[in-house]
Amino acid sequence: MVRQIINLVLLLSCFSVNAQKYLAKDGVISFFSEAPMEDITAINNKVSAVYDKDTKQLVFQLDIKDFIFPKALMQEHFNENYLESDLYPRSTFTGEVISQRLGNTIVEGNLKIHGKTNKIKVDGILKKENNTVNISAKFIVKLEDYDVEIPTIVMYKIAEEIEIEVNIELKKVK
Amino acid sequence: MRKIVFISFLLFSFFANAQDDLLNMLEENDESIYISYLFKGTKVVNGQSVKLPAKGVLQFNIQHRFGTLNSGLYNLYGLDFSQVRLSFDYGIKDWLMVGVGRSSSLKTIDGNSKVRITRQIKDGFPFTIVANSSVYLKQWKYTESQKENFLLANKLSYVNQFLIARKINRNLTIQLTPTMVHYNLVEIKDEVNDKYAIGLGGRQKLTKRISLNAEYFYQLNDKQNNNVLSLGFDVETGGHVFQLHLSNSPAMIDSEFITKTTGEWLKGDIYFGFNISRVFTFNK
Numbered sequence: 001m002v003r004q005i006i007n008l009v010l011l012l013s014c015f016s017v018n019a020q021k022y023l024a025k026d027g028v029i030s031f032f033s034e035a036p037m038e039d040i041t042a043i044n045n046k047v048s049a050v051y052d053k054d055t056k057q058l059v060f061q062l063d064i065k066d067f068i069f070p071k072a073l074m075q076e077h078f079n080e081n082y083l084e085s086d087l088y089p090r091s092t093f094t095g096e097v098i099s100q101r102l103g104n105t106i107v108e109g110n111l112k113i114h115g116k117t118n119k120i121k122v123d124g125i126l127k128k129e130n131n132t133v134n135i136s137a138k139f140i141v142k143l144e145d146y147d148v149e150i151p152t153i154v155m156y157k158i159a160e161e162i163e164i165e166v167n168i169e170l171k172k173v174k
Numbered sequence: 175m176r177k178i179v180f181i182s183f184l185l186f187s188f189f190a191n192a193q194d195d196l197l198n199m200l201e202e203n204d205e206s207i208y209i210s211y212l213f214k215g216t217k218v219v220n221g222q223s224v225k226l227p228a229k230g231v232l233q234f235n236i237q238h239r240f241g242t243l244n245s246g247l248y249n250l251y252g253l254d255f256s257q258v259r260l261s262f263d264y265g266i267k268d269w270l271m272v273g274v275g276r277s278s279s280l281k282t283i284d285g286n287s288k289v290r291i292t293r294q295i296k297d298g299f300p301f302t303i304v305a306n307s308s309v310y311l312k313q314w315k316y317t318e319s320q321k322e323n324f325l326l327a328n329k330l331s332y333v334n335q336f337l338i339a340r341k342i343n344r345n346l347t348i349q350l351t352p353t354m355v356h357y358n359l360v361e362i363k364d365e366v367n368d369k370y371a372i373g374l375g376g377r378q379k380l381t382k383r384i385s386l387n388a389e390y391f392y393q394l395n396d397k398q399n400n401n402v403l404s405l406g407f408d409v410e411t412g413g414h415v416f417q418l419h420l421s422n423s424p425a426m427i428d429s430e431f432i433t434k435t436t437g438e439w440l441k442g443d444i445y446f447g448f449n450i451s452r453v454f455t456f457n458k
Contacts, residue, residue, distance in 0.1 A: 021196075023199065037412075048200040049200075050196040050200060052196060058196075059196040059197050059200070061197060061200045065207075065210075071453075071455045072227075072229070072230075072231050072265075072453075073228075073453050073455070076210075076211055077410075079210070079211070080211050080382070081382045081383065086344050087344070092197065094197065151383065
């Protein structure tokens with residue numbers, strides 16, 4: 001009898017672990033880069049993410065080819081020459097919330113772009129509501145940290161720093 | 175038995191905590207990944223490539239061909255002669271484009287349309303296949319064409335072809351181009367109106383932004399002239415693509431260079447030329 005109860009408790013705790021997870025498949029990550037000829041922007045609205053409320057762990061994942069640019073040629077160069085999405089199709093972030101104070105949340109973890117991983121620390125907002133968690137953040141990424149080459153002959157020079165904006169609503173996993 | 179159940183639950187809840195497991199939650203059954211960017215330009219060298227301008231993109235091309243390299247210093251090795259073709263290509267859909275152009279040689283106006291039938295898929299369908307259909311109106315005036323009963327239709331010729339390409343690796347793409355050329359009016363009495371040819375072309379990227387292209391059309395029937403061999407060098411600089419060419423034909427339209435090439439590489443009848451293309455984007 002006792003064992004059965006223990007088993008039941010474990011079973012329930014197992015479910016409760018799952019119940020503390022929040023998931024998104026249609027998050028939005030966009031980036032912006034100021035360039036002399038024309039600014040470069042792109043948006044990816046197929047970002048998937050999971051947040052585990054218990055362990056405070058947070059992961060993002062996106063496909064590089066899902067970034068949509070206003071100009072097809074920019075998109076081609078982005079995929080072909082800069083991010084080489086045929087070799088490195090995905091970008092991921094795995095990290096955890098290290099502090100939460102007055103609505104300001106600090107997340108630390110590993111960001112992998114172009115096959116290269118760097119540790120980053122990002123200030124953002126993580127808002128919990130009944131069945132959702134909203135995550136938003138803005139941060140700067142240096143292209144050289146991720147071995148993204150900037151050629152010298154291109155007409156529109158690319159800025160060496162790119163501003164990245166994250167906006168994701170995660171829903172509770174049932 | 176109970177112990178096993180016990181332990182498995184225990185393990186289960188441990189596993190659920192790992193970060194990798196969170197990432198695994200995001201794994202989906204992979205949708206088919208299309209292979210993109212087989213060529214930098216909409217042409218391999220002179221002939222069409224499987225690349226179409228993207229939807230809402232207008233591409234403006236300025237093409238120049240000079241005289242033969244063996245025409246001597248007096249003609250600055252051909253640079254004194256020049257002919258030009260101006261053209262616009264527009265992407266209606268990602269899989270459908272239309273183009274118009276005009277060549278100074280024989281004052282030819284041309285129109286073409288490319289339709290992408292299927293795309294190469296990673297670990298799936300091996301080829302990107304595009305159908306190209308072109309029509310040419312030769313406006314050149316000569317005695318015969320000035321006669322009253324000379325039909326407009328006599329000035330027309332057509333090219334229909336399938337462009338079958340495969341990106342073999344990230345740098346090398348090969349394209350096979352079965353082609354049919356139809357002339358409403360032929361030049362010699364016994365010449366056939368329908369000519370068949372097969373093109374073989376490709377591009378090898380040398381760096382991220384520079385590629386070497388080559389193209390050869392082999393005539394299958396009623397060969398009156400030489401086969402055309404062209405080499406190209408594409409340099410991409412942001413919004414522009416510069417293409418430098420060497421070919422034994424000075425023509426820039428398929429109905430001329432596939433069957434009417436007179437130059438011979440080995441004799442030095444090599445024409446230098448270049449294209450510049452610029453894209454304008456119109457979608458919102």
